[in-house]
Amino acid sequence: MAVATAETSDILKIILAILLPLVGxxxxxxxxxxxxxxxxxxxxxxxxxxxxxxxxxxTR
Known part of the structure; x- marks a missing residue:
């Protein structure tokens, strides 16, 4: 079974998307x-x- 993993940069982008959507x-x-x-x-x-x-x- 494949488990989706998020890279550190993806986690940072997700946090920025919540705080500042434009920056994410x-x-x-x-x-x-x-x-x-x-x-x-x-x-x-x-x-x-x-x-x-x-x-x-x-989605990217």
């Missing part, structure tokens, strides 16, 4: 479309920004 997404993808989407979601509400940041980090 920026560290994962840079200044791309997901970053712009996260900026808009964070402006609309902090929680949607966090959810999107976690999605971006965990």
């Amino acid at each position: 997404v920026f560290l994962e993808v840079g200044l791309g479309v997901p970053f712009v989407i996260n900026v808009l979601l964070t402006i609309l509400g902090y929680i949607p920004g966090i959810i999107h940041a976690l999605y971006v980090i965990l």
